[in-house]
Amino acid sequence: GPSGSGKSSLVSLAERFYDPDTGCIEFNGVDLKAISVKWLRSQISLVSQEPVLFARSIRENISYGRQGATQREIEQAARQANCHDFIMNFPQGYDTNVGEQGSQVSGGQKQRIAVARAIISRPKILLLGG
Structure with a gap:
């Protein structure tokens, strides 16, 4: 999406870096607020626009x-x-x-x-x- 369209905000909400002011975000029909942040983040993999690679093979x-x-x-x-x-x-x-x-x-x-x-x-x- 275009710059400023909320992509980074959506990622932050999905990973529960913060919660929405109104409404809710669901994972398999369950409000993310009801899910352990640690467990939720263990289920997510994020590849950013500038991924980090290690000086290895x-x-x-x-x-x-x-x-x-x-x-x-x-x-x-x-x-x-x-x-x-x-x-x-x-x-x-x-x-x-x-x-x-x-x-x-x-x-x-x-x-x-x-x-x-x-x-x-x-x-x-x-x-x-x-």
């Missing part, structure tokens, strides 16, 4: 979303995030180091790697671009 950046993830699970998440093909085009594939703050990959590639990391964590709610 693509594999490590994706698997950070779920420790102990297998290579098959990492590749499945990458395929769902539409990044497997470009990863395989790197000479070192999933072992490619993304550099400090993801400096060795493009902005779009950073976002897709971050989406794969979010997907592998199996969230009930995936928020993009907050």
